[in-house]
Amino acid sequence: QVQLVESGGGLVQAGGSLRLSCSASGRTNGRTFSSYTVGWFRQAPGKEREFVAAVSRDGGSPDHANSVKGRFTMSRDNAKSTVYLHMDSLSPEDTAVYYCAARPGRATATYPGNYDVWGQGTQVTVSS
Numbered sequence: 001q002v003q004l005v006e007s008g009g010g011l012v013q014a015g016g017s018l019r020l021s022c023s024a025s026g027r028t029n030g031r032t033f034s035s036y037t038v039g040w041f042r043q044a045p046g047k048e049r050e051f052v053a054a055v056s057r058d059g060g061s062p063d064h065a066n067s068v069k070g071r072f073t074m075s076r077d078n079a080k081s082t083v084y085l086h087m088d089s090l091s092p093e094d095t096a097v098y099y100c101a102a103r104p105g106r107a108t109a110t111y112p113g114n115y116d117v118w119g120q121g122t123q124v125t126v127s128s
């Protein structure tokens with residue numbers, strides 16, 4: 001089965017930057033990482049999980065949530081079976097556990113229920 005592992009979270013001051021990574025291994029029903037569209041989501045305490053960004057299995061321009069446009073950039077490297085989320089101008093409102101998730105096919109999606117495989121999450125804390 002495809003497994004996802006996030007890394008790169010931590011504590012950063014407001015205005016700072018972090019880069020999250022999500023590495024994939026294994027395969028499901030013969031599908032490898034390159035067969036999956038991948039998304040980033042985040043969940044703050046007491047809040048629902050929300051969409052951050054997604055990129056199709058074919059690459060191309062990622063979709064970003066309005067709340068992070070211009071500050072966050074998602075990318076993927078199929079050769080390394082890894083996606084990244086580069087985060088700039090972080091604010092305390094960005095504090096959350098960040099998850100990567102994968103779904104077969106090329107269509108991106110913003111609803112968490114559309115994703116089949118999830119990582120364990122990585123904590124991002126932004127201090128004021």
